[in-house]
Amino acid sequence: MEIVSLNQISPDQVIIWSWGFITLNVTILYTWLVMAILLFISWLATRNLSSEMKVSRWQHFLEVIISVVRGEISEMTKKGADKYIPLIGTLFLFICTCNVLVIVPGFVAPTSSITTTASLALCVFIAVPYYGISHNGLFHYLKEYFQPNFIFFPFHVMGELARTLALTVRLFGNIMSHEKVIGILLSVTPLLFPVIMQALGLLIGVIQAYIFAILSMVYIASAVSAEEEHHVHVDVKKEGSQA
Amino acid sequence: MHIDWFVLFCQIFNFLLLVYLLKRFLYGRIIKAMDDREAKIAARFAEAEELKVKATEAAGLYEKRNQLLNEAKEKMLNEATMAADAKRKELMEQVRVEVDQVKARWQDMLVREHDAFFYDLRQRAAKQLYATARKALRDLADADLEDRIVDEFLRRVKALDEEKSIQIRKAISGGGNQVTIQSAFSVSGQRRAQIEDVLKTQITNGFTIRYLQQPDIVSGIELRVNGHKIAWSLNEYLEALVESMTETLQKEAHAA
Numbered sequence: 001m002e003i004v005s006l007n008q009i010s011p012d013q014v015i016i017w018s019w020g021f022i023t024l025n026v027t028i029l030y031t032w033l034v035m036a037i038l039l040f041i042s043w044l045a046t047r048n049l050s051s052e053m054k055v056s057r058w059q060h061f062l063e064v065i066i067s068v069v070r071g072e073i074s075e076m077t078k079k080g081a082d083k084y085i086p087l088i089g090t091l092f093l094f095i096c097t098c099n100v101l102v103i104v105p106g107f108v109a110p111t112s113s114i115t116t117t118a119s120l121a122l123c124v125f126i127a128v129p130y131y132g133i134s135h136n137g138l139f140h141y142l143k144e145y146f147q148p149n150f151i152f153f154p155f156h157v158m159g160e161l162a163r164t165l166a167l168t169v170r171l172f173g174n175i176m177s178h179e180k181v182i183g184i185l186l187s188v189t190p191l192l193f194p195v196i197m198q199a200l201g202l203l204i205g206v207i208q209a210y211i212f213a214i215l216s217m218v219y220i221a222s223a224v225s226a227e228e229e230h231h232v233h234v235d236v237k238k239e240g241s242q243a
Numbered sequence: 244m245h246i247d248w249f250v251l252f253c254q255i256f257n258f259l260l261l262v263y264l265l266k267r268f269l270y271g272r273i274i275k276a277m278d279d280r281e282a283k284i285a286a287r288f289a290e291a292e293e294l295k296v297k298a299t300e301a302a303g304l305y306e307k308r309n310q311l312l313n314e315a316k317e318k319m320l321n322e323a324t325m326a327a328d329a330k331r332k333e334l335m336e337q338v339r340v341e342v343d344q345v346k347a348r349w350q351d352m353l354v355r356e357h358d359a360f361f362y363d364l365r366q367r368a369a370k371q372l373y374a375t376a377r378k379a380l381r382d383l384a385d386a387d388l389e390d391r392i393v394d395e396f397l398r399r400v401k402a403l404d405e406e407k408s409i410q411i412r413k414a415i416s417g418g419g420n421q422v423t424i425q426s427a428f429s430v431s432g433q434r435r436a437q438i439e440d441v442l443k444t445q446i447t448n449g450f451t452i453r454y455l456q457q458p459d460i461v462s463g464i465e466l467r468v469n470g471h472k473i474a475w476s477l478n479e480y481l482e483a484l485v486e487s488m489t490e491t492l493q494k495e496a497h498a499a
Contacts, residue, residue, distance in 0.1 A: 012247055021249050028253055035261050042269040049272050051279035059273070066273055082274060086266035094261060110254075115246055119254035 010176070011108045012115050027113040034097050034110065065093070072214065076221040084220060087127055091120060092213035099175060099205025103198055109205075112175040114168060121167040124216040125160065132223030141223065167215060174208050357489075364488070365481045372477055373427075389428045395475045396464045397441045403473070411471050412447045418469035420450040425457045426464040427476075442466075 011026040018024065045058035055063070069089045073081040098111045110116040132141040145156040178201045185194045377388035403411070415422060424430070424438065439452055463476020 010245075012245075012250055023247060023249055025247075025250060028250060028257070031254060031257050035257060035264075038261065039264055039268065042265060046268060046272045049276050051276045051283065053280070055276075059276070062269065062273055063277055066270065067277070070274075085270050085274065086262050089270060090258070090262045090265050093265070094258065113250075115250045116254050118246065119251050119258060122251075122255060123258055 010113045010115070011110070012113050014108075026108050027110045027116055030098075030108055031110040031116065034094060034101065037101075038093055038097060065089075069213070073217055076217055077224060084131070084217065087123070088213050088217050088220075091124075091216055092209050095120070095171065095212050096206055096209035099209055100202060102175075102179065102201060102205060109175050109179065111171055111208075112179050114172040114176075117172040118168045120171070120212070121164045124167060124219060125164040127216070128160070128219045128223045131220050135224045144223075163215075163219060167212060171208055171212055174204060178204060361485045361488070365478075365485060368481055368484060369477045372480070389430075390434070392426075392428075392464055392475060393430065393434045393438065396466075396473070397438065399475060400441050400445050400466070400473055403445060408446050411468060411473070414469035414471045415447060415450050421453060422450055422466060422468045423453045423455060424464065424466050425455045427456070427458055429456055430454055430464070 011030070014026040016024050016026065016029060041058060041062070045056065045062045048056055049059060050056070066085065066089060069092060070081050070085060073084050073088060077084065095111055098109045098116075101107045102109045129141060132144075145153050178197075182194055182197055182201065185197055373388065380388050380391060422442070430438070435452070435454065442450075442452070463474060463478065465472055465474030465476065
């Protein structure tokens with residue numbers, strides 16, 4: 001069952017329904033499907049939520065994932081991990097679910113569309129200054145763009161854009177290329193070899209989800225902790241001069 | 244590569260909607276459940292720690308109480324032992340005293356019985372001796388026993404030495420010049436005159452004599468004056484008899 005043909009780079013090109021500029025393509029459709037699956041699992045896990053020692057399997061499963069995400073965020077931010085869990089956790093869960101469901105025949109991962117990865121990267125691109133400003137204030141956040149001096153401002157802006165682009169292209173390239181490689185392999189060497197590649201694809205998908213989420217957190221954490229590091233650095237220098 | 248801006252914004256909206264929904268229905272609840280569980284576990288640990296401390300304190304308290312109880316038990320045991328010993332000693336002493344008293348009473352009674360026996364023996368023996376002697380004297384020597392007794396009495400008065408005579412004389416003058424002669428039998432007038440003559444000759448004049456008949460004086464006669472006495476009776480012989488009999492009885496008692 002081939003929904004996206006080999007010569008179509010992105011599932012965006014497979015349009016199901018359109019009315020004017022309003023377009024319903026495969027990417028949006030499968031995004032809704034993934035959203036529905038995630039919400040269904042959330043409902044399963046939280047319908048009999050328990051804070052006792054004995055919990056349901058779904059709750060246990062999601063608690064493990066959230067604990068890992070929480071731990072990773074805590075390692076980077078040192079405090080206030082819960083504030084970032086909705087964004088980082090959803091990034092990881094959404095991308096991971098999209099990438100893992102590739103194994104289901106007929107499923108097209110929304111992350112193989114550059115539009116999806118770009119939208120996720122744009123969310124991170126907006127989240128970085130949002131958390132940075134909300135944590136350090138507008139002045140201190142903007143001041144970081146002029147460190148160590150104003151000449152570096154364009155480089156900082158370029159860096160922000162570049163890493164957003166890198167996030168977009170990395171995820172899109174990996175998933176899209178994997179799907180294409182599988183498609184090509186199925187036509188060239190059917191049976192066993194594509195299965196191995198599919199298993200490898202699962203691993204790559206999970207790793208990509210992890211990388212996307214971790215990098216997003218690193219960007220946010222750097223924006224949040226930059227001002228703190230600056231303060232600490234200044235304090236250390238003051239203490240050194242006094243000694 | 245073409246990017247459809249509608250799809251881009253639609254995906255951004257979809258993602259933000261998913262973030263909101265998951266935050267609303269998943270993260271908030273799950274994190275709250277996890278935090279509640281952690282708080283419960285922490286509370287249980289704290290409670291367990293508190294209970295452990297309390298248990299340790301209680302164990303220490305019970306151990307101390309146990310030790311105190313053991314000490315009290317030991318003390319009470321010692322006191323009870325000492326009290327029992329004291330009571331035993333007291334009872335033993337009491338028993339000993341009672342035994343001594345009983346023994347003393349028994350000995351007293353024995354002595355009294357002994358004395359009564361020998362008194363009775365002496366009386367009976369005296370009477371028997373007296374009757375026997377009188378009969379023997381009458382049968383063999385045609386003599387009266389009373390006369391022989393008076394004779395012996397008079398012989399003893401005559402045999403008084405000078406010092407004794409002076410003492411008796413002084414006693415007579417100190418006693419209102421009255422002398423009492425007691426005898427187990429009635430002294431005849433002739434013998435009374437004889438006695439008076441001998442006394443006046445041997446001791447002094449100027450006194451009166453009063454005669455009394457006393458059956459207790461065992462077959463004898465005695466002169467009593469102000470603490471001095473001149474007498475003869477069977478008592479001397481009877482004393483020897485009693486002494487001999489006592490010795491014999493004691494030997495038999497030891498042999499038994």
